[in-house]
Amino acid sequence: MLRLLEIIGTKFLKLVEESGRVAILFLKTLLWIFRPPLNLRNILAQIEEVGINSIPVILITGAFTGMVLALQSYTGFKRFGAETFVGTVVALSITRELGPVLSGLMVSGRVGSAMAAELGTMQVTEQIDALYTLATNPIKYLIVPRFLATTIVMPILTVFADIIGIIGGYMVSVYILGSNPTIYERRTWDFLKLNDIYSGILKATVFGMIIAIVSCYQGFNTEGGASGVGRATTKAVVLSSLMILIANYFITALMF
Amino acid sequence: MNFTNSDVKISIQDVYKSFGNNHVLRGAFLEIKKGESMVVIGGSGTGKSVLIKCVIGLLKPEKGEIYIDGQEVASLKEGDLNEIRKKFGMLFQWGALFDSMRVWENVSFGLRQHTRLKDTEIKDIVIEKLKLVGLRNVENLMPSELSGGMRKRVSLARAIAMEPEILLYDEPTTGLDPIMADVINELIIHLREKIKVTSIAITHDMVSAYKIADRIAMLYKGEIIEVGTPEGIRNSKNEIVQQFIQGRAEGPITREQ
Numbered sequence A: 001m002l003r004l005l006e007i008i009g010t011k012f013l014k015l016v017e018e019s020g021r022v023a024i025l026f027l028k029t030l031l032w033i034f035r036p037p038l039n040l041r042n043i044l045a046q047i048e049e050v051g052i053n054s055i056p057v058i059l060i061t062g063a064f065t066g067m068v069l070a071l072q073s074y075t076g077f078k079r080f081g082a083e084t085f086v087g088t089v090v091a092l093s094i095t096r097e098l099g100p101v102l103s104g105l106m107v108s109g110r111v112g113s114a115m116a117a118e119l120g121t122m123q124v125t126e127q128i129d130a131l132y133t134l135a136t137n138p139i140k141y142l143i144v145p146r147f148l149a150t151t152i153v154m155p156i157l158t159v160f161a162d163i164i165g166i167i168g169g170y171m172v173s174v175y176i177l178g179s180n181p182t183i184y185e186r187r188t189w190d191f192l193k194l195n196d197i198y199s200g201i202l203k204a205t206v207f208g209m210i211i212a213i214v215s216c217y218q219g220f221n222t223e224g225g226a227s228g229v230g231r232a233t234t235k236a237v238v239l240s241s242l243m244i245l246i247a248n249y250f251i252t253a254l255m256f
Numbered sequence B: 001m002n003f004t005n006s007d008v009k010i011s012i013q014d015v016y017k018s019f020g021n022n023h024v025l026r027g028a029f030l031e032i033k034k035g036e037s038m039v040v041i042g043g044s045g046t047g048k049s050v051l052i053k054c055v056i057g058l059l060k061p062e063k064g065e066i067y068i069d070g071q072e073v074a075s076l077k078e079g080d081l082n083e084i085r086k087k088f089g090m091l092f093q094w095g096a097l098f099d100s101m102r103v104w105e106n107v108s109f110g111l112r113q114h115t116r117l118k119d120t121e122i123k124d125i126v127i128e129k130l131k132l133v134g135l136r137n138v139e140n141l142m143p144s145e146l147s148g149g150m151r152k153r154v155s156l157a158r159a160i161a162m163e164p165e166i167l168l169y170d171e172p173t174t175g176l177d178p179i180m181a182d183v184i185n186e187l188i189i190h191l192r193e194k195i196k197v198t199s200i201a202i203t204h205d206m207v208s209a210y211k212i213a214d215r216i217a218m219l220y221k222g223e224i225i226e227v228g229t230p231e232g233i234r235n236s237k238n239e240i241v242q243q244f245i246q247g248r249a250e251g252p253i254t255r256e257q
């Protein structure tokens, strides 16, 4: 019993310590952002990698989420004759919640894992040490471009997911469930406030920061060859996904 | 102690470094004079790489001081270390080439980060440095397309590209054929004679050690147990040194294990 408590205790302490280190890396990254010059070439390369290459995944995620939301809420609302409000539910759930969260989870799977694997490989093959010896700070050279790219791109991807999700919901409602297109459209726009979209975008920005910092942290702290890189990759995805879900609750609660 | 002496370029004073229970360096002392070529020998896993990583500030010793041109560096913050590192070039044991960049981007990395040279000038320097390490027409290859020995030489070209005052070579000739190894030996001698670089080279290759060293230091059990000229080391009375340089399986080193 005591042994068990001890194990839990050490695990917990380790978690606290690690969170502290991630926070320090976050602050250092912020400091380096404001120390010119910014490496535009690296930032653009990352925007391409994180942003442009994620578009297909994001569009498919957004479209099917909107479509399934339309189906599900139609089933529910029909039971008390409120099926004309499907458009409202789809628009609100997508912009406030599912757009940013699902985009965050997809990007963490696609981009976070790639970042952790790339930086982890650089760590175990001493490429990060080599940067130091070339008088180049790896946080500035490697993390800042990834951080900026992910933070800029996540809100944009989320807007794409929102738009395609709403279109997907419309398509299913109008062409499969036979809803009236004019009413559906009106229900969508009438109750959607700018605030809903902003809150989604704020979430997406925070998620972008979480993905970049957690994944870069895991990459920089990789130990022990190829299997270490594998572990870092898994940890990057699992931890950033969990942190996205936790942060999501708190942002929602704050903006409620 | 004479580490403030202007003749001493690098001074390692009583350095301790451990990883968990693995006490790698246990009070290492070593001084390298300006323009001197110091070779560090010692068994595999004795901490030679760790020692030079402490010198360039990649690892922080728990105890002891390291002076570069009279300035203590082991306690410096990252920002100040960065300035000191501009004096250094380092060849890593496994090359540590940036595998997402082409050969020419690797070699010119420091130039592109720290100078405002034009592209054509950079190109010329890259070709010149690659020629020095015996490579041509590889500028546009990716590191994954090179052989092990070629990677090592590209890495050496990257280390010398900025013409640093101090060069740290971690096993510059391992993995090279005997002829290429000698090209690298000649290059190291050339850098010492012509450009007056101060260097620390780690090697297991005694032929190379005798050829490039002004002095040889032997690291054993976390300490430098002997420093001397190649001649002095060859005639050392120390049984441990003798066993190592003659490469005998039987002797005090193997008996202790």
Ligand SMILES: Nc1ncnc2c1ncn2[C@@H]1O[C@H](COP(=O)(O)OP(=O)(O)OP(=O)(O)O)[C@@H](O)[C@H]1O
Pocket: B019, B022, B024, B042, B043, B044, B045, B046, B047, B048, B049, B050, B051, B093
């Ligand atoms: N980053 C590290 N983390 C943990 N242990 C390390 C680290 N770097 C080195 N060591 C340990 O320090 C010891 C010395 O390693 P080092 O690489 O300096 O040996 P070496 O003398 O260069 O050997 P070789 O001739 O084989 O290259 C080894 O036991 C190694 O396991």
Ligand SMILES: [Mg+2]
Pocket: B048, B049, B050, B093, B170
């Ligand atoms: Mg070594």
